[in-house]
Amino acid sequence: MQPFRTLxxxxxxxxxxxxxxxxxxPARYLTAVTKEGMGKGLFSGIRYHPDxxxxxxxxxxxxxxxxxxxxxxxxxxxSGSSREHAVWALTDHGFRCVIAPxxxxxxxxxxLKNGLLPVAxxxxxxxxxxxxxxxxxxxxxxxxxxxxxxxxxxGQHHHFEIDxxxxxxxxxxxxxxxxxxxxxxxxxxxxxxxxx
Amino acid sequence: MKVRRPERTFATMDxxxxxxxxxxxxxxxxxxIQVRTLxxxxxxxxxxxxxxxxxxxxxxHVVGPEMGITQPGMTIVCGDSHTSxxxxxxxxxxxxxxxxxxxxxxxxxxxxxxxxxxxxxxDGELGKGVTAKDIILAIIAQNGAGGGAGYVFEYRGSAIRRxxxxxxxxxxxxxIEGGARAGxxxxxxxxxxWIEGRPYAPKGEHWDRAVAYWxxxxxxxxxxxxRELKLDANKLEPMVTYGTNPGQGIGVTGRIPTxxxxxxxAERRSLLSALDxxxxxxxxxxxxxxxxxxxxxxxxxxxxxxxxEAAAIVKGKQVxxxxxxxxxxxxxxxxxxxxxEGLDRIFSEAGFEWRGAxxxxxxxxxDDKAGAGKYVASTSNRNFQGRQGPGARSLLMSPIxxxxxxxxxxxxxxxxxxx
Numbered sequence: 001m002q003p004f005r006t007l008x009x010x011x012x013x014x015x016x017x018x019x020x021x022x023x024x025x026p027a028r029y030l031t032a033v034t035k036e037g038m039g040k041g042l043f044s045g046i047r048y049h050p051d052x053x054x055x056x057x058x059x060x061x062x063x064x065x066x067x068x069x070x071x072x073x074x075x076x077x078x079s080g081s082s083r084e085h086a087v088w089a090l091t092d093h094g095f096r097c098v099i100a101p102x103x104x105x106x107x108x109x110x111x112l113k114n115g116l117l118p119v120a121x122x123x124x125x126x127x128x129x130x131x132x133x134x135x136x137x138x139x140x141x142x143x144x145x146x147x148x149x150x151x152x153x154x155g156q157h158h159h160f161e162i163d164x165x166x167x168x169x170x171x172x173x174x175x176x177x178x179x180x181x182x183x184x185x186x187x188x189x190x191x192x193x194x195x196x
Numbered sequence: 197m198k199v200r201r202p203e204r205t206f207a208t209m210d211x212x213x214x215x216x217x218x219x220x221x222x223x224x225x226x227x228x229i230q231v232r233t234l235x236x237x238x239x240x241x242x243x244x245x246x247x248x249x250x251x252x253x254x255x256x257h258v259v260g261p262e263m264g265i266t267q268p269g270m271t272i273v274c275g276d277s278h279t280s281x282x283x284x285x286x287x288x289x290x291x292x293x294x295x296x297x298x299x300x301x302x303x304x305x306x307x308x309x310x311x312x313x314x315x316x317x318x319d320g321e322l323g324k325g326v327t328a329k330d331i332i333l334a335i336i337a338q339n340g341a342g343g344g345a346g347y348v349f350e351y352r353g354s355a356i357r358r359x360x361x362x363x364x365x366x367x368x369x370x371x372i373e374g375g376a377r378a379g380x381x382x383x384x385x386x387x388x389x390w391i392e393g394r395p396y397a398p399k400g401e402h403w404d405r406a407v408a409y410w411x412x413x414x415x416x417x418x419x420x421x422x423r424e425l426k427l428d429a430n431k432l433e434p435m436v437t438y439g440t441n442p443g444q445g446i447g448v449t450g451r452i453p454t455x456x457x458x459x460x461x462a463e464r465r466s467l468l469s470a471l472d473x474x475x476x477x478x479x480x481x482x483x484x485x486x487x488x489x490x491x492x493x494x495x496x497x498x499x500x501x502x503x504x505e506a507a508a509i510v511k512g513k514q515v516x517x518x519x520x521x522x523x524x525x526x527x528x529x530x531x532x533x534x535x536x537e538g539l540d541r542i543f544s545e546a547g548f549e550w551r552g553a554x555x556x557x558x559x560x561x562x563d564d565k566a567g568a569g570k571y572v573a574s575t576s577n578r579n580f581q582g583r584q585g586p587g588a589r590s591l592l593m594s595p596i597x598x599x600x601x602x603x604x605x606x607x608x609x610x611x612x613x614x615x
Contacts, residue, residue, distance in 0.1 A: 017466045018341055018441040022580040027561035031212050031226035033233050045582040050568065074462060076342030076375065079441070080580060081559075082277040084293035105311075105345055105377045106277055110293035123462070163309065175295070180303045187305055191201075195269070196409035 002115040003173035007096050007143040009069035012059050013130045017074035021086040021107060024078070030085055038085055039092030060093075064137035072129050073100040077118075078107025087114045097143050099150065101126050112166050113175065117143065119150060119160045145170060199241040200304045206265060207238050208246040210255045211276075211561050215524050215551035227562065241301075254527025254553035257281040257369065257495035261361070262529055264394025268383035268410040273300055278495045278577065280371040284364035285391070286383035286413045288348070291372065312422040314347035314376065315415075318355040320429035325611035327505075328363035329497060329575070329594035331355070331427070332370040333435035333445045339425055341443035344376030347423065350415060351381050355429035361390040362501040369496045370577050373442035382414040434610055436482040437579045437592040439470035444579070445592065446482060448609045454478040473581050474589050475569070482607050485591070488570040490521040490602040491584070492595055493551075494558040497575035498526025500533050502595040506575075507539045509599035509613060515547035516605040522549045522564065524556040546603065560585045573601035 022045075029041035047058045054061040071090065077100040078086060087110045090098065096116060101123040103111075111118045121129075132152070133139050142151040145167060150158045162170075169175065180187075199205055212227040220228050231248070238245035246252045246259060253259065257278050260266050268286035273279060275297045282289035296306055318331055336343075349371050356364070364381050371379025388407050391397045398406040433447040444467070446452065452471070455464045455478060471478060476485075492498075492506050503525065515521045523543045525531035531553055534540055540550045557564040558576035560583065566572045568587025575598050579590035591607065600610040 015465070016469065017462050018443075020441070020578070020580045022559075022578065022583045026582050026586070027211070027559045030561055031224070031230050033230060045586060050586065074465075076340075076345065076441075079341060079375065080277065080372075080578060082275060082279075082291035082293050084295060087293070102342060102345055104342065104375065106291055106293060106372075110295065113293065113295035165307070176299055176307050177302060180299060180305045180307065183305070187303065191304070196405055 001113070001169075001173045001175050004096065004115050004117050004145050004170045006145065007069060007117070008140060009096070010065070010067060010138060011070035011072050011099070011129070011133045011141050012065040012068035013133045014059055014071055014073040015130055018076045018079055019073055020080035021078055021083050022080055024086040025083065025089040027081075029089075030083060035085070035088040035092070037092065038088040039094070042089040042093045067094070069095055070097045070099060070141050070143065071095050072126060072133065073098060074126070075101040075123065077103050078111075079104040082106045082110070084110045084114070087111050087116050091116050099126065099129065112170065115170065115173070117145060117170065119143065121150065121158055121160060125158050197302055199243060199301050202242040204304070205243045205301065206246070206260065207234060207243050208253055208256050208259050209234065209248045210553075210555045211559065213248055213554045214563050215554040215556045216563070217552060224563070252528060254525070254530065255495045255498060255555055257365070258498055258526030258530065258553075261285065261365065262394070262527060264391055264397035267391060267397070267406070268387060268413050273297075273306065277372045278369050280376070280378050281365050281369040281495055283368040283371065283378050283380040284361060285387055286380060286410065288378055288380065290377040311348045311377070312346050314344060314349050314423045314425070315421040316349050316351050316425045316427070317353040318351065318427045318429050319353040320355055320431075322355060322429045322432065323611075325434055325596060325609075325614050326429075326432050327434075327594040327596065328359055328366040330432050330435045331429070332367045332374070333437065333442070333592065334432050335425070335427060336370065336374045336443045337435070337445040338427070339374055339443075341373060341441040342375040343443075344371065344374040347376050349374065349376045349379035350421070351379060352415075356381060357384065360501060361386060362499040365499070366496055370442065373577055383410045434594060434597050436597065436607055437590070438474060438476055438482055439467065440473050440579055440581050441466065441470070442577065442579060442592060444470055448483050448597070448607065450481070452476060452478055452480050452482070482591070483609055485607045486571065487573045487591065487601050487606060488519060489557075489566050489572040490515070490519060490548075490598050491524070491557040491572055491574040491576060492522065492548075492598050493524030493526065493556055494576035495526065495555070496577045497595045498524060498530065500530050502575065503530065503534050503539050504537070506595040506599035507542045509596050509610065510546040510548070510603050511542050513546055513603040515602050519602060519605050520549070521547060521602045522551055522557060524551040524564075525553050527553045548602070557584050559583060560588070573598045573607065
């Protein structure tokens with residue numbers, strides 16, 4: 001996994017609540033047996049017209065948000081299906097961080113497994129960020145995982161919470177597998193004991 | 197690397213497969229490749245596969261319980277968010293992503309944080325025409341689509357106790373639509389009677405020990421929960437969703453809210469975006485809303501009990517020519533049982549298509565898709581934008597409400613058809 005330490009980037013404001021994983025990547029893209037190229041399907045239902053032409057008003061189709069690596073979205077982001085493809089679509093497009101007032105549990109876990117940092121900030125901060133980056137799309141946001149902070153050019157710092165173990169995994173680019181395998185003796189003992 | 201516990205790992209085919217009887221040579225190429233890849237992997241790693249070519253197959257959350265794999269006290273995971281279904285048996289069951297599926301296959305373990313607890317108590321008696329689907333849609337409408345994030349639900353109360361296992365599965369299935377990764381119901385005699393004798397259920401003396409253990413899997417009388425919600429079953433009515441998240445639902449006699457009734461700006465924004473997509477008006481009633489397609493099936497409502505209740509509504513009636521209606525049994529066993537009871541003929545004579553087992557139009561990952569702008573009366577679990585096909589508009593409801601909508605060509609109050 002690609003480590004996540006500090007991200008210095010512009011952001012795209014997605015002023016929508018309850019963005020579900022079907023919106024992030026519709027099911028028709030899920031029959032692929034590899035992750036590559038998933039970004040092409042990202043938000044396809046709201047990003048393109050039925051004939052494939054981009055919808056000009058959609059945030060990712062606006063030139064001023066090209067290259068944005070932070071997505072700022074509304075509450076309950078990533079709800080619905082457990083498809084990890086939603087995370088792969090976001091990272092394949094180039095996002096490294098999603099800021100929202102709250103995330104669905106499975107999406108949150110899947111993000112951490114792929115080096116995509118989900119940052120939960122209070123709704124009023126998210127509202128302020130939306131206004132800020134809509135007004136000034138060139139705004140550089142610094143997301144610092146070590147400090148657990150989001151910094152803005154005017155000096156504002158917003159703290160976010162993250163599980164200590166997950167933080168280490170992201171900082172070091174480690175996945176869970178090695179850690180779980182180091183507990184082999186405990187797993188064997190559990191499996192040897194009768195269930196009831 | 198090997199699969200650590202192949203004997204505790206099961207596979208079936210549900211999401212991508214067609215539900216019409218067609219040769220795999222005629223399938224879309226990517227679905228065929230996915231199915232072939234699954235076959236090869238199950239063969240190589242010694243995992244039991246319930247293949248579309250065999251006698252056992254269907255939606256994983258229908259087949260697992262049917263085979264007796266799902267048992268109280270187990271931890272069950274699957275790469276599908278509706279794994280919460282299995283909580284109906286007092287198992288801790290939740291969906292996981294592809295990476296975590298890999299961790300489980302390799303180690304039989306997952307790193308987890310203890311979730312917060314949320315008691316949802318439903319007391320009282322359901323009225324005529326009000327079902328388990330209406331209970332869970334009412335809970336989500338009240339608590340919000342994200343209201344359960346970070347929690348596991350426990351459903352309790354006299355109305356829950358009286359439910360069949362099929363109905364309990366319907367409720368636990370949609371825990372995820374309420375934002376909770378898992379939802380559970382304490383096992384009781386209804387649970388034990390349902391499991392007994394199934395292929396993977398414990399047998400003989402092992403059965404007695406299992407039941408004795410399962411009886412201990414209840415919350416203490418004085419247990420406290422991080423959050424609680426109470427619902428009066430007597431006050432519920434058949435529910436219909438009008439929006440694009442499962443919390444946007446109302447009773448069939450109710451009206452869609454107007455923005456002035458919503459205090460929260462985010463809720464107002466959600467409502468406006470939903471109504472724009474759905475082509476509906478604030479303040480309108482859902483009763484009378486014309487529909488184009490009816491889908492009866494899915495891991496929420498594709499069980500034999502669901503089909504029996506729907507068949508009783510459509511018997512002797514006709515689906516108008518303007519409406520396409522599908523019945524998709526949740527598994528081959530459900531299909532066979534329905535055919536033994538003559539339900540397939542009731543549906544076919546009423547003008548429904550009688551399909552093979554699979555996820556079908558619940559998620560449009562196969563060839564069953566609703567067209568853009570079409571209204572779908574659906575017994576599935578998600579009314580997300582584009583869920584049932586690009587531009588499709590889903591109205592979630594119970595099997596009897598969907599059956600009633602099918603034969604009337606519009607949303608009706610099913611209670612008026614039940615004497």
